[in-house]
Amino acid sequence: MSELIEIVDRYVELRLNEFIAPVVWRREKNLFKMLVAVVLSQNTSDKNAFKALENLEKRVGAITPQALLELPIEALEELIKPAGMYRQRARNLKALADAFIQLGLTPERLVEMGPERARELLLSLPGVGKKTADVVLVNLGLPAFPVDTHITRIAKRWGIGEKYDEISRWFMERLPRDKYLDFHLKLIQFGRDVCRARNPKCGQCPIGAKCPSYKSAGRSPVT
Numbered sequence: 001m002s003e004l005i006e007i008v009d010r011y012v013e014l015r016l017n018e019f020i021a022p023v024v025w026r027r028e029k030n031l032f033k034m035l036v037a038v039v040l041s042q043n044t045s046d047k048n049a050f051k052a053l054e055n056l057e058k059r060v061g062a063i064t065p066q067a068l069l070e071l072p073i074e075a076l077e078e079l080i081k082p083a084g085m086y087r088q089r090a091r092n093l094k095a096l097a098d099a100f101i102q103l104g105l106t107p108e109r110l111v112e113m114g115p116e117r118a119r120e121l122l123l124s125l126p127g128v129g130k131k132t133a134d135v136v137l138v139n140l141g142l143p144a145f146p147v148d149t150h151i152t153r154i155a156k157r158w159g160i161g162e163k164y165d166e167i168s169r170w171f172m173e174r175l176p177r178d179k180y181l182d183f184h185l186k187l188i189q190f191g192r193d194v195c196r197a198r199n200p201k202c203g204q205c206p207i208g209a210k211c212p213s214y215k216s217a218g219r220s221p222v223t
Contacts, residue, residue, distance in 0.1 A: 002174050003210065004158055004207055004210065004211070005171075005174055005175065005183065007206050007207050007210070008183075008186060008187060008190050008206070008207070009179075009183060009186060010206075011190070011206040012186040012187075012189055012190050014182065014185055014186050014189060015189060016185065018046055018047075018189070019046055019185055019188070020037045020038070020040070020041050020046045020049045020050055020053065021034055021037055021038050021041070021135050021136075021139050022139055022181070022185070024037045024053070025139045025140075029107065030063070031105060031106065031107045031110075031136075031140075032063065032064060032065055032097075032100055032105070033053075033063040034136060034139065035096065035100075035125075035128075035132075035136060036053070036056075036063055036068075036093060036096070037049060037053050038132045038135050038136065039089060039092060039093060039096065039127050039128070039132060040052045040053055040080060040083045040089065041083070042085075042089075042127075042129075042131075042132065043084070043085065044083050044084050044085075048082045048083050048084065049082075049083050051082040051083075052079065052080040052081070052082045052083035055079040055080065055082065056076075056079050056080060059071070059075070059079055065096075065097035065098070065100040065101045066097070066101070068093055068094060068096075068097040069094065069097050069098060069101075073090055073091075073094065076090040076093065076094070077090040080093075089127070091126075092126050092127030093127070095126035095127070096125055096126050096127055096128070099125050099126060100125075103121070105121075107140055110122075110136075110137075110140060110142070111140055111141070111142065114142075115137060115142045115143050115144060118137060118140075118142060119133050119134070119137060119144070122136055122137070130146075130147075130164055130165075131146045131147060131148060131164070134146035134147075134168070138180050138181045138184060139181065143172065143177050143180060144168075144172075144180065145168045145169075145171045145172045145175070145180050145184055146168070146184055147164050147167045147168050148188060149191075149197075150187065150188045150190075150191025150192060150195075151167065151184070151187050151188060151191065152164075152167060153191060153195065153197060154187060154190070154191055154195050155167040155170070157195065157211065157212065157213035158211065158212060158213070159212045159213075171183070171184075171187075200215070202214055202215040
C-alpha cells in the first residue's frame with residue numbers, strides 16, 4: 001500500500017452507521033433495497049437518503065420491486081423528497097423496480113456472473129451509473145472501488161488524477177481486495193471530516209507535508 005493510504009487507514013476510526021449501503025445490506029441482505037438506498041444517496045448526503053428510505057419503509061413496509069410499482073408516482077415523489085431531485089429519482093426507481101422483476105436479479109446471480117459481467121448488467125439498469133454499480137458490487141464482496149465526490153477531491157489533491165476509472169484503478173492496485181470496501185468508506189469519512197472541499201483541516205491532517213497539496217505558511221494553498 002502507498003504511504004498515504006496507510007496513514008489514512010490508521011487514522012480514521014470508521015463510523016459505519018453513517019453509510020447507507022453497508023447498513024442496509026448487512027442488516028437485511030436485500031439487494032433491491034440496497035440499490036434503492038444507493039440511488040437515493042446519489043448527489044446528496046447519506047443522512048438525507050436515510051430519511052427518504054425511512055419514509056418509504058413506513059409507507060410500504062418491505063421495500064420490494066412490487067411495492068414500488070404499486071405505489072402511485074406522486075406518493076413516491078413525496079416520500080423521497082428529503083433526498084432531493086425527487087421527480088427524477090421517482091421515475092428511476094419505478095423503472096428500476098420493473099427491470100429488477102424482468103431480469104430476476106438476485107445477489108447470488110450477480111456474484112456468479114463475476115465483477116465485469118455483473119457491473120455491465122448493473123450499468124444497464126435505469127438510474128445506475130459507475131459509482132452506484134460499484135457500491136453494489138463492493139458490498140456484495142466483488143472487487144470494485146467506488147469513487148464519490150470526496151474521493152475525487154482527495155485523489156486530485158494527492159495527484160492521482162481526476163477521472164473516475166483512473167482513480168478507482170489506482171486504489172485497487174494498491175489495496176488488498178478485502179480492504180476495498182473498508183478503505184472506500186474511510187476515505188469518504190476522511191473527506192467529510194478533514195480533507196473537506198471548503199476550509200480543509202490541513203493543520204489537523206495526519207498526512208501533513210507528505211500531501212502534495214498541503215497548506216501551511218509558505219506553501220501553495222489547497223485547491
